[in-house]
Amino acid sequence: xxxxxxxxxxxxxxxxLEGDEGLVGITDFAQHQLGDIIFVELPQVGKExxxxxxxxxxxxxxxxxxxxxxxxxxxxxxxxxxxxxADLLNKDPHGKGxxxxxxxxxxxxxxxxxxASEYEKFLEGLEA
Amino acid sequence: xxKTRFNELHxxxxxxxxxxxxxxxxxxxxxxxxxxxxxxxxxxxxxxxHMGEVLVTGKGALAYxxxxxxxDAARLGPGQVQYTAxxxxxxxxxxxxxxxxxxxxxYFLVVNAANVAKDFAWIAGHTxxxxxxxxNQSAAYSQVALQGPLAEKILQPLTDVNLAGMKxxxxxxxxxxxxxxxxxxxxxxxxxxFEVYTTDPNPGPVWTTIIEKGTPLGLLPIGLGARDTLRLxxxxxxxxxxxxxxxxxxxxxxxxxxxxxxxxxxxKPVIERQLAEGLKRKLVGFELVDKGVxxxxxxxxxxxxxxxxxxxGTFSPLLKKSIGLVYLPLEATAVGTEFEIGIxxxxxxxxxxxxxxxxxxxxK
Numbered sequence: 001x002x003x004x005x006x007x008x009x010x011x012x013x014x015x016x017l018e019g020d021e022g023l024v025g026i027t028d029f030a031q032h033q034l035g036d037i038i039f040v041e042l043p044q045v046g047k048e049x050x051x052x053x054x055x056x057x058x059x060x061x062x063x064x065x066x067x068x069x070x071x072x073x074x075x076x077x078x079x080x081x082x083x084x085x086a087d088l089l090n091k092d093p094h095g096k097g098x099x100x101x102x103x104x105x106x107x108x109x110x111x112x113x114x115x116a117s118e119y120e121k122f123l124e125g126l127e128a
Numbered sequence: 129x130x131k132t133r134f135n136e137l138h139x140x141x142x143x144x145x146x147x148x149x150x151x152x153x154x155x156x157x158x159x160x161x162x163x164x165x166x167x168x169x170x171x172x173x174x175x176x177x178h179m180g181e182v183l184v185t186g187k188g189a190l191a192y193x194x195x196x197x198x199x200d201a202a203r204l205g206p207g208q209v210q211y212t213a214x215x216x217x218x219x220x221x222x223x224x225x226x227x228x229x230x231x232x233x234x235y236f237l238v239v240n241a242a243n244v245a246k247d248f249a250w251i252a253g254h255t256x257x258x259x260x261x262x263x264n265q266s267a268a269y270s271q272v273a274l275q276g277p278l279a280e281k282i283l284q285p286l287t288d289v290n291l292a293g294m295k296x297x298x299x300x301x302x303x304x305x306x307x308x309x310x311x312x313x314x315x316x317x318x319x320x321x322f323e324v325y326t327t328d329p330n331p332g333p334v335w336t337t338i339i340e341k342g343t344p345l346g347l348l349p350i351g352l353g354a355r356d357t358l359r360l361x362x363x364x365x366x367x368x369x370x371x372x373x374x375x376x377x378x379x380x381x382x383x384x385x386x387x388x389x390x391x392x393x394x395x396k397p398v399i400e401r402q403l404a405e406g407l408k409r410k411l412v413g414f415e416l417v418d419k420g421v422x423x424x425x426x427x428x429x430x431x432x433x434x435x436x437x438x439x440x441g442t443f444s445p446l447l448k449k450s451i452g453l454v455y456l457p458l459e460a461t462a463v464g465t466e467f468e469i470g471i472x473x474x475x476x477x478x479x480x481x482x483x484x485x486x487x488x489x490x491x492k
Contacts, residue, residue, distance in 0.1 A: 035353070036161040038443045039420060041472075057472065059421045061160045061443050062353050 001028065001120070003094055007070065007110050008119035011052075014094065015070040017110065023098045024055065026067055029123055031093045034060040040082045040089065043100065047075045051109060055100055058089065071109040073102035132177035133270045134335045141339075141349050148352060149242040151178045156351040163354035164445040167317055168486075170346035171276030173338050174355060176316075176323070180244030180266040182237040182251050188259035189233045196254065196394060197227065198377060200387035204229035209297045209312055212385055213377060214239075214250055219395035219402070221371040221380070223247050226314060228299055236310075240367050254394075270331040274338055275321030275350075275358075277488075282342040283322055287311065291322070305337040316355065318362025319488055357442050360451065363413060363484035369424055370411060370439045370453050378402045379455060381411045409455045411439070413483035416450035416469065418476040423452075427470040428478070430460045438469060444485060451485050 006014040012030035015022040031037065039059040049055065049069040058065050079098050082088060088097040104110075114122060129152040138145065143154035154175065156163060166172050184192060193201045199212035208229050214222035223243045228236035239247040248264040255262060274283055280291045289302035289311045299312035307328045315321040324334060339349065356366070365371045371380050378386070378399060386399060416422050422441040427434050441452030460467055465480040 035156060036159050036445075041420070059443070061357065061445065062155075064421070064423070 002116040004116045006094070006116065007113035008116070008122075009068070009070045009113055010122065011068050013068060013070050015110070015113070017104075017107075018101075020103055020107075021076060021101055022071065022073065022104050024067075024070060024100050024102065025098045026058070026089060026093055027119070028093050030065075031090045031097075034058060034063065034065060034090075036061050037086050037089045040086050040099070042078045042080075042082060043075055045075050045078055049073055049075065049102065059086075067099060069100075069102070070113055071102075072105040074105075075100050075102050077101035130178070132175050133329075133331050134175045134177065134272070137332065137335050138175065138349070143349070143351060146352070149178065151241065153178065154349070154351040156353045157349045160351075160353040160357060161445040163348050163350045164357050166346060166348040167276045167319055167350060167354065167358055168446055169277070170348075171274060171278040171282055171321075171342050172317075172348050172350035172354070173335070173342065174273040174275070174350045175271075175335070176241075176273050177270040178241035179269075179271055180239040180241065180247060180264070181269045181325070182239065182248055183263045183265050184235045184237060184251065184260055185233055185263070186258075186260040187233060189235050192255065192258040192260045193227060193235050193237075194391060194393060195258070196251065197225075198386040198393055198395065198399070199227075200390035201227055201229070201235065202390060206231050207298050207300060209299055209314055211297075213371075213382070214247060215377065215393065215395035216373055217394050217398070218373075219376045219378070219398035220373045221367065221375060221377070222250050222373065223367050224365050224371060228310075228312065242368060265327075268327040269325055270328070270334070271323060271325045272334055272338065273315055273317075273321060273323045274342075275315045275317040275319045276347070277320060278342070278345050278347070279319070279321040282338060282345060282347060283311075283324075286337055286341060296320075305333045307331060307334055309334065316364055317358040318364070318484065318486060319358075320490075354445075356440075357445055360440050360442055360453070361444050361446060361484065361486040363453070366440055375411070375455065376402060379407055379409055379411060407458055409436070409457050410461045411453055411455050412461050412480045413485060414452055414454055414467075414469075414478045415447075415481050415485075416452075416476055416478050417466070418478075420471045420476050421450045422469045422471065422476065422478065428454050428456065429468040429470065429475065430457060431467075435460070435467070446486055451481075453483075456480070 041057040054066040138154040146155040197212040226238040310325040426438045468475045
């Protein structure tokens with residue numbers, strides 16, 4: 001379920017390392033908690049993000065949630081498909097529902113994040 | 129948390145449960161949008177057992193109901209239901225409610241789950257001078273609501289109550305799946321449908337047989353999430369959001385439940401004064417013009433000045449837009465008036481629109 005090559009945060013974001021860059025999104029658990037997602041407030045390309053800074057906001061029918069950047073970096077791309085089809089976040093949160101791509105400031109920040117099996121254990125702990 | 133008698137059934141159906149005014153209730157099963165559209169196009173079943181029921185009996189029962197409410201309960205014969213409100217002397221709301229006439233000395237009041245204790249204390253607290261007995265029957269009752277165009281088709285095979293002959297806002301007693309019930313053609317969704325009340329301590333079959341009968345026709349169980357989006361599209365009030373003890377019945381655009389000629393009632397003098405002086409603000413419907421969702425408590429600005437807070441606001445699954453209700457100063461209440469709503473750090477354009485946002489094609 002949770003891709004082995006992703007890193008995960010306690011706020012249910014994932015980051016996939018691609019060279020010096022990372023692709024960022026929200027996990028399947030997060031999209032399920034949010035319910036039907038209707039709108040995503042996306043940031044601008046070129047924005048600098050600090051660790052755990054809000055990337056943007058996801059609006060579902062019944063709630064609003066911030067998405068936080070797992071690591072510090074510079075936004076190099078934003079998934080414009082989401083402005084037309086926000087429910088990509090529900091349908092394919094680990095793939096087509098990616099939110100931003102950023103140039104990672106410090107790769108060693110990834111060491112502080114969870115790997116897939118740790119994240120799955122973390123989720124089991126939540127549901128207990 | 130309190131649990132309704134259908135609690136385990138929701139969990140078996142995979143409901144996401146939440147706490148709501150002290151009750152453990154299903155917020156969604158399949159998803160709010162799917163559930164919402166099921167009710168609009170086929171049917172949905174809601175557990176609404178958390179609502180409150182108060183019985184008013186005695187020779188003074190009608191006179192007492194007339195005193196507590198602005199609508200004219202004298203128009204009701206046994207078998208009829210009326211939407212009305214419990215009013216304060218300031219013509220603001222203690223709650224909105226339904227009054228079921230069970231006879232000239234018997235009135236069955238159905239109130240919001242959030243207000244059961246408060247409403248019962250209010251109803252029991254104004255009886256001086258009236259020959260009435262007031263009984264809180266909420267704990268005994270379980271209730272489900274079956275709503276949608278297929279509601280009658282699904283329920284009729286399960287009941288001896290003649291549903292085809294039941295007009296909107298009428299009720300009757302009968303059996304549903306062998307269980308004694310009160311069935312009314314009422315609801316909180318804007319669709320045709322029925323509310324089914326029972327004091328049977330084992331009401332489970334009412335839920336399970338309706339699910340069984342309805343599922344092949346596309347019926348879904350519906351949670352509180354879709355209950356809110358459905359009622360808002362139909363501009364049905366939610367106490368605490370749209371009507372409170374700070375909003376008058378005229379400001380709330382509910383003049384139609386006020387029948388001044390019926391006699392005196394709590395709040396009447398203030399209503400008469402407001403009719404003479406005019407209103408300063410009124411509840412209107414809006415839709416967001418810019419992207420986003422305007423939610424309760426977001427600030428509303430008229431010509432740059434902060435004027436109010438959004439009362440109810442959500443994303444309408446049917447209309448696919450952000451809709452809501454807000455009290456605007458009278459000069460900004462004309463349909464088409466543009467104003468702004470603060471959504472986090474930006475000002476989003478909104479405009480006043482006619483309500484209800486959705487009206488079903490046929491009305492029984």
